[in-house]
Amino acid sequence: MGYCPNTPEEIRDMLAVIGASGVADLFAPIPEELRAKSFNLPAGVSEFELMALMREKARQGGTEIVPFIGGGIYDHIIPAAVDHLSGRAEFYTAYTPYQPECAQGTLQALYEYQSAICRLTGMEASNASLYDGGTALAEAALMALRITGRHAVVLDGSVNPLHREVVCGYLASLEAGVCQLPPAGCEVDLAGLMNSITEETAAVIVQHPNFFGSVADLTELAKKAHEQGALLIVSCYPIAMGLLKSPGEMGADIAVGEGQSLGNPLSFGGPYFGFIATRKRFIRNLPGRIVGETVDAQGRRGYVLTLQAREQHIKRHKATSNICSNQSLCALRGLIFVASLGKKGFADLALLNYDKAEYAKSVLGALKGVSLANAAPTFNEFTLKLPKPAAEVVARLLDRGVAAGVPVAGYYPGREDELVVTVTEKRTKAEIDALAARLEEALWN
Amino acid sequence: MELIYEKSVAGRSGVRIPLSDVPKAAPLPEALRRTEAAGFPEVSELDLVRHYTNLSRRNFSVDTNFYPLGSCTMKYNAKVMEQAGALFVDCHPMLALLPGGEKYVQGPLSLVHALEQQLAEITGMDEVTTQPLAGAHGEMTGIMVIAAYHKARGEKRKYVIVPDSSHGTNPASAAMAGYEIITIPTAPYGDMDLDAYRAAMNNEVAAVMMTCPNTLGIFNPHIAEICEIAHQAGALTYYDGANLNAILGKVRPGDVGFDVIHVNLHKTFGTPHGGGGPGSGPVGVKKGLIPYLPTPRVVKNADGSFGVEAHPEGIGRVSDFFGNFGIMVRAYGYITLLGGEGLIEVSEQAVLNANYMMARLKDEYELPFDMTCMHECVFSAARQLKDGVHALDIAKYLIDRGFHPPTVYFPLNVKEAIMIEPTETESKATMDAFIEVMLEAARLTRENPDALHQAPETMPVGRLDETRAARAQQVCCEG
Numbered sequence: 042m043g044y045c046p047n048t049p050e051e052i053r054d055m056l057a058v059i060g061a062s063g064v065a066d067l068f069a070p071i072p073e074e075l076r077a078k079s080f081n082l083p084a085g086v087s088e089f090e091l092m093a094l095m096r097e098k099a100r101q102g103g104t105e106i107v108p109f110i111g112g113g114i115y116d117h118i119i120p121a122a123v124d125h126l127s128g129r130a131e132f133y134t135a136y137t138p139y140q141p142e143c144a145q146g147t148l149q150a151l152y153e154y155q156s157a158i159c160r161l162t163g164m165e166a167s168n169a170s171l172y173d174g175g176t177a178l179a180e181a182a183l184m185a186l187r188i189t190g191r192h193a194v195v196l197d198g199s200v201n202p203l204h205r206e207v208v209c210g211y212l213a214s215l216e217a218g219v220c221q222l223p224p225a226g227c228e229v230d231l232a233g234l235m236n237s238i239t240e241e242t243a244a245v246i247v248q249h250p251n252f253f254g255s256v257a258d259l260t261e262l263a264k265k266a267h268e269q270g271a272l273l274i275v276s277c278y279p280i281a282m283g284l285l286k287s288p289g290e291m292g293a294d295i296a297v298g299e300g301q302s303l304g305n306p307l308s309f310g311g312p313y314f315g316f317i318a319t320r321k322r323f324i325r326n327l328p329g330r331i332v333g334e335t336v337d338a339q340g341r342r343g344y345v346l347t348l349q350a351r352e353q354h355i356k357r358h359k360a361t362s363n364i365c366s367n368q369s370l371c372a373l374r375g376l377i378f379v380a381s382l383g384k385k386g387f388a389d390l391a392l393l394n395y396d397k398a399e400y401a402k403s404v405l406g407a408l409k410g411v412s413l414a415n416a417a418p419t420f421n422e423f424t425l426k427l428p429k430p431a432a433e434v435v436a437r438l439l440d441r442g443v444a445a446g447v448p449v450a451g452y453y454p455g456r457e458d459e460l461v462v463t464v465t466e467k468r469t470k471a472e473i474d475a476l477a478a479r480l481e482e483a484l485w486n
Numbered sequence: 487m488e489l490i491y492e493k494s495v496a497g498r499s500g501v502r503i504p505l506s507d508v509p510k511a512a513p514l515p516e517a518l519r520r521t522e523a524a525g526f527p528e529v530s531e532l533d534l535v536r537h538y539t540n541l542s543r544r545n546f547s548v549d550t551n552f553y554p555l556g557s558c559t560m561k562y563n564a565k566v567m568e569q570a571g572a573l574f575v576d577c578h579p580m581l582a583l584l585p586g587g588e589k590y591v592q593g594p595l596s597l598v599h600a601l602e603q604q605l606a607e608i609t610g611m612d613e614v615t616t617q618p619l620a621g622a623h624g625e626m627t628g629i630m631v632i633a634a635y636h637k638a639r640g641e642k643r644k645y646v647i648v649p650d651s652s653h654g655t656n657p658a659s660a661a662m663a664g665y666e667i668i669t670i671p672t673a674p675y676g677d678m679d680l681d682a683y684r685a686a687m688n689n690e691v692a693a694v695m696m697t698c699p700n701t702l703g704i705f706n707p708h709i710a711e712i713c714e715i716a717h718q719a720g721a722l723t724y725y726d727g728a729n730l731n732a733i734l735g736k737v738r739p740g741d742v743g744f745d746v747i748h749v750n751l752h753k754t755f756g757t758p759h760g761g762g763g764p765g766s767g768p769v770g771v772k773k774g775l776i777p778y779l780p781t782p783r784v785v786k787n788a789d790g791s792f793g794v795e796a797h798p799e800g801i802g803r804v805s806d807f808f809g810n811f812g813i814m815v816r817a818y819g820y821i822t823l824l825g826g827e828g829l830i831e832v833s834e835q836a837v838l839n840a841n842y843m844m845a846r847l848k849d850e851y852e853l854p855f856d857m858t859c860m861h862e863c864v865f866s867a868a869r870q871l872k873d874g875v876h877a878l879d880i881a882k883y884l885i886d887r888g889f890h891p892p893t894v895y896f897p898l899n900v901k902e903a904i905m906i907e908p909t910e911t912e913s914k915a916t917m918d919a920f921i922e923v924m925l926e927a928a929r930l931t932r933e934n935p936d937a938l939h940q941a942p943e944t945m946p947v948g949r950l951d952e953t954r955a956a957r958a959q960q961v962c963c964e965g
Binding site for chain 1: 487489490491494498499500501502503504506507508509510511512514515517518519520521523524525526527528529531534535538539541542543544545546547548549550551553555558560561562563564566568569570571573574575576577578579580581582583584585586587590591592593594596597604607608610619620621622623625626630633653654655657658659660661662663664666667704705707709710733735736737738741742752756758759760761762763764765766780781801802803804805806807808809810811812813815819821822823824825826827828829830831832834835837838839841842844845846857858860881882885890891893896910911912913914942945946947948949950951952954955956958959960961962963965
């Protein structure tokens with residue numbers, strides 16, 4: 042039943058070798074009084090009944106709704122080769138490459154992944170992945186505390202609110218200080234951030250583009266942070282990096298992000314992966330696994346897990362992080378995704394996102410009573426001001442088969458009339474026009 | 487093999503992206519634009535497919551090789567679970583957080599809730615959160631819950647106790663949650679030294695973290711007493727569920743006296759290991775700790791529908807949504823397909839296989855703790871070391887013979903440790919073939935130890951120079 046292959050005869054033979062009369066003997070070391078008091082689970086089913094049950098649940102999954110929502114997770118194309126190649130059992134059913142000679146597939150792929158993340162972010166050293174965007178940002182903050190020996194961070198209020206919650210949770214455990222700055226409307230408050238840096242500040246943390254979709258040049262912020270001995274941490278949206286200045290180009294010290302957009306499906310919240318990359322001089326402070334290049338005795342090139350003296354299985358409580366299993370397979374999907382599109386395809390994809398969103402902006406922003414809330418340019422997300430509470434409009438449009446956006450008030454109380462709208466390359470002109478028509482109807486009828 | 491970047495040819499294009507059906511927009515201001523496109527490889531789809539297919543062939547995996555990696559529970563991953571996971575790939579998690587959005591995602595929400603209930607029953611806990619994204623993440627979440635509990639009682643405790651045989655993640659996770667660590671040595675009877683533990687316990691200790699069966703594969707008969715000693719001092723008890731595969735339906739940590747537990751869905755509940763993740767590490771707690779679970783919670787409403795609720799008293803958010811949902815689908819499928827009886831059979835067969843392995847190998851390999859084991863057994867290559875052969879040499883020899891090596895050099899309290907976990911899904915025939923090679927390695931050690939030092943010789947690379955890798959710090963290719 043449990044994919045257990047041994048026949049009664051084989052089990053009998055094995056028990057004879059052990060010298061036990063039955064399987065029950067093997068559990069004799071467990072005192073009677075410690076035995077399970079209940080184990081009330083229904084009888085098993087076949088895989089066919091299971092699939093019927095799963096299909097029933099999947100039918101109520103909201104996939105009929107056209108998503109103009111993001112919030113860090115985006116509905117992008119995934120080339121067929123990504124599923125196919127990452128689904129190879131040799132990748133899928135292996136584990137952490139502790140024995141490098143029989144894991145060169147995983148190790149080389151992760152080395153290629155690390156190289157892709159460096160190229161994406163304009164950085165020099167990447168690890169082999171973290172859990173997700175929020176935890177990657179938290180790990181980056183911890184890394185900055187270690188590097189600077191300081192005990193507080195300045196956190197911009199236009200960083201994804203879900204990620205900010207994760208960062209605050211991690212930092213609170215270590216009693217590190219977090220100075221949260223409210224956004225300036227929909228923009229990163231660059232002046233405010235610069236003024237908040239003190240000699241206790243380990244890092245300034247910003248998102249690029251920010252939660253409202255706005256894009257800022259962070260070069261001056263990086264300079265100002267460095268002048269005061271602080272680091273700049275930039276959480277970036279990987280698809281946008283096909284068009285926008287990378288964190289590296291702007292002088293950031295640590296770049297992180299949610300990797301989902303790179304070839305990982307929505308899958309109701311995971312599995313995705315977090316990426317983290319930094320300058321080479323900070324490599325020993327990176328959390329998690331790192332793959333490095335080396336050679337064997339015959340001079341053949343190969344790859345191994347390296348700088349393991351940072352990690353929990355060696356350093357225990359003095360490790361740079363507790364992370365062990367990461368999101369290797371999701372990172373592999375990310376790598377195959379960027380390799381499928383290539384240098385030009387990736388840049389073209391970013392541009393297509395930008396064009397679609399600009400079109401949507403022009404159509405939606407022209408609706409009666411609707412205006413654009415962003416003062417800065419945007420990438421594929423933007424914020425609208427509506428003449429009605431956004432939550433009400435969103436709930437109404439859901440019933441018309443469209444998720445019109447994420448109401449800002451859910452995360453920024455008091456900003457009831459604002460709505461963050463996401464338009465990826467998958468949204469067609471017809472879908473955008475239909476959204477405009479339904480939005481107008483919801484606002485005025 | 488060349489890197490994909492080395493196969494890149496300028497101007498070669500891969501997969502075509504969708505055509506645009508909207509007008510070209512005015513360009514972004516130059517100051518915001520990237521000056522040079524990211525240097526991703528330019529390869530054809532066939533180049534790409536060949537490259538990664540050939541790379542994959544340089545891996546051992548459960549589907550291709552016996553993989554008795556101790557402490558990792560490398561069991562077979564049923565293919566139907568992949569079919570099930572694929573049904574949910576288009577579900578957007580943000581939909582669940584929109585006003586009025588819950589009613590459109592009743593299927594996935596009901597699955598999260600059902601899995602939480604299954605895990606609560608299996609572990610004997612009162613409530614479970616699926617938010618943690620891996621085992622270590624579950625540990626950190628669990629210890630944060632414990633910290634929140636003490637804080638709410640106006641107590642500031644400083645220490646977390648771990649045995650020296652614990653996984654490295656235990657002390658690392660407790661440290662990330664803000665605690666100092668007290669490590670207790672292993673007694674000659676194979677478990678945490680009870681006297682040393684008793685002496686270390688006081689009202690400054692927040693929790694003790696135990697793995698049971700421990701990393702030696704031994705069930706600790708004093709486990710209830712250990713919990714009691716902690717509780718008397720006002721400390722809580724944490725159960726690391728890494729080895730849960732040994733005791734399904736036999737022992738429930740909640741019944742024994744544990745307050746908090748994490749389980750590894752990618753170990754016990756049959757989800758694929760993915761070359762190092764994604765995993766999933768749900769956390770279960772006893773009633774008094776429910777208020778401190780992370781936000782949000784998936785709840786069942788009075789009318790039978792499912793909703794998402796903020797959990798204001800809790801420790802906050804530990805991951806972005808509801809956890810690694812795709813992994814949860816597979817684990818829910820696994821538990822549902824096997825049912826209660828099937829899960830009990832899993833543990834019985836896992837323990838039988840490990841004891842068979844132990845019985846067949848113990849004449850040739852030293853067994854530091856010679857007693858009935860649970861799901862895994864730990865040998866030492868101390869005897870082989872006298873002839874100059876290390877556990878690592880035996881591991882490399884196994885690779886040449888087509889077997890993924892067991893875990894070596896862990897746990898740290900066994901010299902030259904060889905930790906074998908066959909799991910329940912392996913047949914006697916597969917184990918016999920592995921045992922023959924292990925016995926052969928022991929024979930070779932006596933007759934021709936150099937043969938073991940040369941291994942592996944059949945792989946694309948031989949033993950790699952790790953010192954050079956650490957010194958060179960070449961972690962990404964130029965370009």
